[in-house]
Amino acid sequence: MSLKLGVPSKGRLMEKTFDWFSQRGIGLGRSGSEREYAGYVQGIDNVELVLLSAGEIPRELAAGRINLGVTGTDLVREKLGQWDLRVRELALLGFGQADLVLAVPGCWVDVNSLDDLDAAAAAFRLKHGFRLRIATKYHRLVREFLRDNGVADYQLVDSQGATEGTVKNETAEAIADITSTGDTLRANHLKILEDGLILRSQATLFKSRVAVMDEDDRRSLAALLQKLKVD
Numbered sequence: 764m765s766l767k768l769g770v771p772s773k774g775r776l777m778e779k780t781f782d783w784f785s786q787r788g789i790g791l792g793r794s795g796s797e798r799e800y801a802g803y804v805q806g807i808d809n810v811e812l813v814l815l816s817a818g819e820i821p822r823e824l825a826a827g828r829i830n831l832g833v834t835g836t837d838l839v840r841e842k843l844g845q846w847d848l849r850v851r852e853l854a855l856l857g858f859g860q861a862d863l864v865l866a867v868p869g870c871w872v873d874v875n876s877l878d879d880l881d882a883a884a885a886a887f888r889l890k891h892g893f894r895l896r897i898a899t900k901y902h903r904l905v906r907e908f909l910r911d912n913g914v915a916d917y918q919l920v921d922s923q924g925a926t927e928g929t930v931k932n933e934t935a936e937a938i939a940d941i942t943s944t945g946d947t948l949r950a951n952h953l954k955i956l957e958d959g960l961i962l963r964s965q966a967t968l969f970k971s972r973v974a975v976m977d978e979d980d981r982r983s984l985a986a987l988l989q990k991l992k993v994d
């Protein structure tokens with residue numbers, strides 16, 4: 764068997780992950796044609812690169828199909844219930860930073876906090892006969908956050924992309940999404956609630972707690988982590 768390392772298959776996360784490993788003496792890269800999802804690992808034996816969508820890496824770790832994986836903390840916490848029983852954080856990688864936030868229309872001058880949102884949500888339901896809609900793809904994290912903060916009178920609507928556009932399109936009144944520069948929120952006339960930070964995320968190296976390893980895998984893992992200076 765070989766130790767399987769799951770890495771995002773495209774974009775900035777992939778490139779920065781390759782850079783991070785390269786700075787520590789491990790060469791990762793894509794091989795084959797530009798469109799072929801095959802990869803190589805240099806500088807260590809018995810480690811296999813598995814190129815995957817960042818969003819699928821949590822599930823693959825939790826199923827034990829990969830031993831190690833790089834993805835955003837937001838995706839692990841959203842996709843895995845009791846995530847810390849299924850994976851272990853080995854290292855924060857210092858890139859891919861994004862904040863998951865709750866935002867409302869900038870013109871809602873009386874709504875600046877979660878308490879204000881709670882009051883607005885109750886008033887909204889009375890006026891419109893349905894619950895205030897929050898668009899997001901982070902269902903688990905948003906539900907837990909609002910439950911912990913005593914906001915109940917809302918409904919989630921699923922939005923898998925262009926989430927900030929849902930308010931203008933009148934399919935939601937508020938949104939919960941990741942932001943890094945804040946440009947997309949500003950361009951869509953949305954403001955973050957002052958206590959609306961749900962999670963700070965960054966790219967992280969995770970280890971599966973359930974993947975089965977033989978003796979060779981254990982040796983490879985120890986050698987890899989030593990090279991990466993991670994324990």
Ligand SMILES: Nc1ncnc2c1ncn2[C@@H]1O[C@H](COP(=O)(O)OP(=O)(O)OP(=O)(O)O)[C@@H](O)[C@H]1O
Binds near residue numbers: 774834
């Ligand atoms: N500005 C940003 N926009 C989008 N994602 C960001 C940004 N900054 C950091 N990230 C992180 O990148 C990860 C998402 O990466 P990506 O969009 O490649 O994943 P994905 O949803 O699996 O993509 P796909 O399904 O298209 O392969 C998340 O962990 C997210 O927090």
Ligand SMILES: O=P(O)(O)OC[C@H]1O[C@H](OP(=O)(O)OP(=O)(O)O)[C@H](O)[C@@H]1O
Binds near residue numbers: 925940941942946
């Ligand atoms: O704060 P900013 O720097 O403006 O970045 C935030 C935006 O980036 C992401 O979208 P992405 O472009 O990945 O597309 P998506 O809408 O499909 O998620 C995210 O969903 C926000 O919309």
